Amino acid sequence: MRTVEAIIKDLKNIADDPKKAMADYKKETGKGAVGIMPVYCPEELVHAAGYLPMGMWGAQKKQISKARTYLPPFACSIMQSVMELELEGAYDDLEAVIFSVPCDTLKCMSQKWHGKAPVITFTHPQNRKIAKDAANVFCREEYAIVKEKLEDILDVRISTKALQNSIAVYNENRQACRDFCDVAADYASVIKPSDRHAVLKARWFMEKSKHTALVKELIEAVKAQPKTEFKGKKVVVTGITVEPYDVLDIFEENGFAIVADDLAQETRNFRQDVPVDADPLMALAKAWSDFDGCSLATDANKPKGQMIIDEVKKYGADAVVVCMMKFCDPEEFDYPILLQEFEAAGVRNLFIEIDQESTAFEQVKTRIQTFAEIL
Numbered sequence: 001m002r003t004v005e006a007i008i009k010d011l012k013n014i015a016d017d018p019k020k021a022m023a024d025y026k027k028e029t030g031k032g033a034v035g036i037m038p039v040y041c042p043e044e045l046v047h048a049a050g051y052l053p054m055g056m057w058g059a060q061k062k063q064i065s066k067a068r069t070y071l072p073p074f075a076c077s078i079m080q081s082v083m084e085l086e087l088e089g090a091y092d093d094l095e096a097v098i099f100s101v102p103c104d105t106l107k108c109m110s111q112k113w114h115g116k117a118p119v120i121t122f123t124h125p126q127n128r129k130i131a132k133d134a135a136n137v138f139c140r141e142e143y144a145i146v147k148e149k150l151e152d153i154l155d156v157r158i159s160t161k162a163l164q165n166s167i168a169v170y171n172e173n174r175q176a177c178r179d180f181c182d183v184a185a186d187y188a189s190v191i192k193p194s195d196r197h198a199v200l201k202a203r204w205f206m207e208k209s210k211h212t213a214l215v216k217e218l219i220e221a222v223k224a225q226p227k228t229e230f231k232g233k234k235v236v237v238t239g240i241t242v243e244p245y246d247v248l249d250i251f252e253e254n255g256f257a258i259v260a261d262d263l264a265q266e267t268r269n270f271r272q273d274v275p276v277d278a279d280p281l282m283a284l285a286k287a288w289s290d291f292d293g294c295s296l297a298t299d300a301n302k303p304k305g306q307m308i309i310d311e312v313k314k315y316g317a318d319a320v321v322v323c324m325m326k327f328c329d330p331e332e333f334d335y336p337i338l339l340q341e342f343e344a345a346g347v348r349n350l351f352i353e354i355d356q357e358s359t360a361f362e363q364v365k366t367r368i369q370t371f372a373e374i375l
């Protein structure tokens, strides 16, 4: 059996070098990659076509300059970074880029994309809870258009059987990721916040059955270790992402373990399976209408706060850390509601800002240090 460190190293290498992951995939299969803009794309369609879906989550940039021509300075930090990378040619090798457009910034981005790869844009219905059947029909049609455009661009046919198989592959991966998160919470003294993140981020750059195999191997290796008591504080994090490693390292240096997350980049993608349906496009549509707990998926009942509070109770967490993507309107609009709910439930909480244009993390460090002392 390989060691925990060796398996995490493999996953971390993939998470840290998407370009190489893409080149390796091409070498192995002869097929390229399709860019998946955040958030909630029916990636299974790309998988069923035999191409590699690649997450596009930006990167830490010392300076954003070119992107300012197309985006105002108050557009969210992650899209500033994605636009900068695009203008630098980082995404030129992609075969296509798929956009869902649940916020104003993504709408602008999809229209201002200048990369070589053709853009496929689709809309998620937002009235999915009050008119579920109609929303499902609409969403299915949107996915059918994405499928048709993908088939044209990639010159492949995506069969019903292939799509059903891809949904099964993804559901197995979702289960493996949920299992890993539970094991990471259980072995908080073994799995550091940065390890947890690397394992989950790697899934954006790997063929999913390969990621599943590595995650399952990791779970077995972790479980083979003696369970030692974690003496630090346990937190649940919420937001779009918690990156870069510098920020995760600050959690670790201050004795925090991340025992659960509600991140758009992590758990929100595998919290639930795609249901079984004879029509796989309808199955994907139903998964969207069932989806809960994200600022990008409208629900007048606002279940997100209670969902996070439930996670705090389930994992015996000491607090919630709200990791706010700088200038992310949808998440910012939900924050006052979350804050009131946390306070009413007696859940201690901290707010930090995630900025992909930052190279100094002193403010985050001070806030987390102080919070650790308060706890």
Ligand code: SF4
Pocket (backbone or CB within 6 Å): 038, 076, 077, 078, 079, 103, 104, 105, 106, 240, 296, 325, 327, 328, 329, 330, 331
């Ligand atoms: S971070 Fe927020 S504002 Fe930016 S693209 Fe994502 S949802 Fe939209």
